[in-house]
Amino acid sequence: MSEKIKFGRSPVFFDPFERRPGPIKKNMHYCPGCGHGILHKLVAEAIDYHGIQGKTMFMVPVGCAVFAYYYFNVGAISVPHGRAPAVGTGVARAVPDSYVISYQGDGDLAAIGFNEFLQAANRGEKISIFFVNNSNYGMTGGQMAPTTLPGQKTATTPFGRNVLTDGFPVHVAEMVNTLTAPVYIERVALTSTARIMNAKKAVFKAIENLKNRKGFSFVEVLAPCPVNLKMTADQINDFIENQMIPEFPLGCIRDRSAEVENGTVPPAPAHDVESVKKVLFPPALENAGAVKENTSEIFNRELRVKMAGFGGQGILSLGITLANMARLRNFNVSWMPSYGPEQRGGAASCAVIVSRNRIPSPMISRDCDLLIATTQTALDKYIGELKDDGILIYDNTAVTLPELPAAMTKVGVDAVGIATRDVGSPKFVNSVLIGVLSVVLEQKGLLNAADQADFEQAFTAAVREKFGKKPGAVESNAQAFAAGRQGLSK
Amino acid sequence: MAAKKFRVQIAFDECKGCGRCLKACPKKLLAVGNALNKQGYLAITAENADACIGCGSCFYQCPEPGAITIFEITE
Secondary structure: OEEEEEEOOOOOEOOOOOOOOOOOOOOOOOOOOOHHHHHHHHHHHHHHHHOOHHHEEEEEOOOHHHHHHHOEOOEEEEOOOOOHHHHHHHHHHHOOOOEEEEEEEHHHHHHHOHHHHHHHHHHOOOOEEEEEEOOOEOOOOOEOOOOOOOOOOOOOOOOOOOHHHHOOOOOHHHHHOOOOOOOEEEEEEOOOHHHHHHHHHHHHHHHHHHHOOOOOEEEEEEOOOOOOOOOOHHHHHHHHHHHHHHHOOOEEEEEOOOOOOOOOOOOOOOOOHHHHHHHHOOOOOOOOOOOOOOOOHHHOOOEEEEEEEEOOOOHHHHHHHHHHHHHHOOOEEEEEEEEOOOOOOOEEEEEEEEEOOOOOOOOOOOOEEEEEEOOHHHHHHHHHHEEEEEEEEEEOOOOOOOOOOOOOEEEEEOHHHHHHHHHOOHHHHHHHHHHHHHHHHHHHOOOOHHHHHHHHHHHHHHHHHHHOOOHHHHHHHHHHHHHHHHHHHO | OOOOEEEEEEOHHHOOOOOHHHHHOOOOOEEEEEEEOOOOOEEEEEOOHHHOOOOOHHHHHOOOOOOEEEEEEEO
């Protein structure tokens, strides 16, 4: 006599749920009687049946199902609220032989992510979406959702949803049906076993369409949420049967999967792995491998820099250049901009932290080592953050210095003037300032003469990275760097 | 050929006692137990587990992945 499992835990689920924190590793985190668990089982069964587990990408929503990646042993991306179809589109295009499933709730899909969802449906992306409609926001404690029924009591509609002020329930499946592209649209419910079997058929169909790359498939699932609606298992089934189903009629709304031919796997986009690696991990220096130990203090300590001026001066770019210089020497860096909504004018500042250790916060509000200020307002605003023995580089044509501690190194320079006179354009002011900085660091004893070349090489590498396609710009920036050094030495 | 036999098994500590399976069972084999499990729920128990007909109703009603398992017994 032998036994074999007829119905049991799907192999698409992890066993146990190692990723789930806490001592309970066999159960999902959902409340008792939750529809998510039922739908998870159907989806897992369909993935297993169609044999696509190895190439499935699961778009995990925000909402109760936010931890679906604890449970499904498939590829998964946890996506910002409502953006699952948008991210799914990206995944489906970047990895064309993957199978993208998006699993979303009603707050996620029908409220904040409705546009992403409708646009993806309209483009006919070859993804399958499971939409869990439980008529409220479950995760946050049962607030009103777009799909809440008229008169239904929720945490935010204690007297029932008033259609005069709160509008009517959104019929997502019917709205999708107005579009041309979708291939398969069905609404099912998770109440009686017969209804669940219909839901299973719909889920299998959606996964089959996904496997055959037919096109956009959408299954709306009326799911029980007994805990938030304060009902027992029987009561919630009655609620769905007698109140939700009349509002959201069940059935197949569209099925063109027989007419549509199976899709083919489009060629992978031109960005092969090597080119992506090249962009993400550029060689650190031109003669990589020849990184030598630098003895200067500037190469071995944390440096906190703040730059401030008005928008359009290139303050933020200056910060990026400095950050890139440090990044190319394998420092940890952070770059934190702060600017107004306008592209030109307004106050702009950025904070750059360079460190051999971890950077806990990218903000600088005190203990700043170096302040570069190009306007009077910027100087007045940020001078308090500079250390008493810090370095101040300011535009001496625009700024009048207040009374400052004697230990502070104050360097006034007409960087715009130098750039215009010596290089021919005020555009190169940032490189002039970095040239000035290298001299100031030398004078302060932070940068040895021996390491001066490495500083300049880091600058050249950073500029080359930015302007690699314009050899003229690289040259002019190098010229500006030299002009900055000379301008201050004079 | 002998009729197929089945057995339903409920993992005591995995059940959350929501009661969805109770009504679903056509043979009414399941009942609310009287002991709290590790999670603090009154777990469902199968009283006459061998009388199961293997329809799978309780399995599909159950929101937990592995709380209910139905075995097919071959002689």
